[in-house]
Amino acid sequence: GAASEVGRREDGEFEEWLRRGDAGWKAPYVAQREHKRAEVALMARFAEGHGCRMVALVGHFGDQEDSGEPCGLCDACAPGKCYVRKFRGASSSEQAAMGRILRALGERNSYAVGRLYRDLFDGEGLDRDGFEDVLGALVRARLVELEEDEFEKDGATIRYERASLGPEAGMKGMDLSKVEISLADKRSDRRRRGGARSGAKAGAASGAKGASGAKGEKGEKGASGGRRAPPPWVRRAKAVGAKK
Numbered sequence: 001g002a003a004s005e006v007g008r009r010e011d012g013e014f015e016e017w018l019r020r021g022d023a024g025w026k027a028p029y030v031a032q033r034e035h036k037r038a039e040v041a042l043m044a045r046f047a048e049g050h051g052c053r054m055v056a057l058v059g060h061f062g063d064q065e066d067s068g069e070p071c072g073l074c075d076a077c078a079p080g081k082c083y084v085r086k087f088r089g090a091s092s093s094e095q096a097a098m099g100r101i102l103r104a105l106g107e108r109n110s111y112a113v114g115r116l117y118r119d120l121f122d123g124e125g126l127d128r129d130g131f132e133d134v135l136g137a138l139v140r141a142r143l144v145e146l147e148e149d150e151f152e153k154d155g156a157t158i159r160y161e162r163a164s165l166g167p168e169a170g171m172k173g174m175d176l177s178k179v180e181i182s183l184a185d186k187r188s189d190r191r192r193r194g195g196a197r198s199g200a201k202a203g204a205a206s207g208a209k210g211a212s213g214a215k216g217e218k219g220e221k222g223a224s225g226g227r228r229a230p231p232p233w234v235r236r237a238k239a240v241g242a243k244k
Contacts, residue, residue: 034156041159050136051146052077059148076140079180087180090137095176097126097134102143102169110164113146133181135163141179142168 046056054071070077079087090098100120105111111119117131126134138144145166150159168174 038157045159049146050076050139070142079140079182086183088183090134090176090179090181094134094181095179097121097131098138098176098179101135101138102165105144105163105165110162113161113163116163137179137181139166142166143174143179144169
């Protein structure tokens with residue numbers, strides 16, 4: 001890395017020069033970059049999460065005395081009270097997928113969410129977005145619980161979610177037809193739209209630049225090929241001076 005310095009010459013003028021910085025600059029820079037990336041990933045996971053918002057916040061800030069009980073008030077705990085998010089009943093195929101998830105979780109204590117999808121549905125007609133819809137519905141119905149977990153790989157911390165049976169999973173009279181699916185945008189759709197917006201912005205900026213250049217060229221030469229007319233404030237100032 002290089003650092004910049006500004007000094008005064010003997011003639012009183014200022015000049016800028018570069019000097020070599022600390023040789024160990026890269027390691028803290030990389031650490032800071034990875035920390036910021038991890039923060040953005042945590043925010044995205046919170047926004048796209050299926051569980052209680054308050055439980056997620058309390059867990060993030062490390063309150064050891066909290067009971068861990070859902071708040072019962074957020075969009076995940078009380079979807080029927082939401083004004084913005086909309087829900088629908090689960091289809092027969094979605095109910096069948098819910099049953100497969102619950103049976104798989106009943107055979108083991110917990111399941112990494114990604115592994116759960118690959119073992120049950122990968123290549124079988126249910127895409128990852130559909131799986132997330134079904135899983136989120138089970139979490140809101142308290143039939144499934146999700147918890148954060150992590151592991152180290154090549155010096156990096158990999159975070160993921162583990163699923164297990166929730167407190168309502170063993171209740172008698174469980175009716176999967178009453179479990180509601182969120183109508184929120186799919187993550188893949190948001191990513192596609194985000195890319196399209198970025199491309200549109202770049203295209204608009206390029207078009208504006210081209211239009212500005214064409215306009216500037218035309219203004220520079222003028223209709224008769226003469227010099228460009230002065231800006232309005234200059235013409236107004238000349239007019240005021242002429243009146244005086």
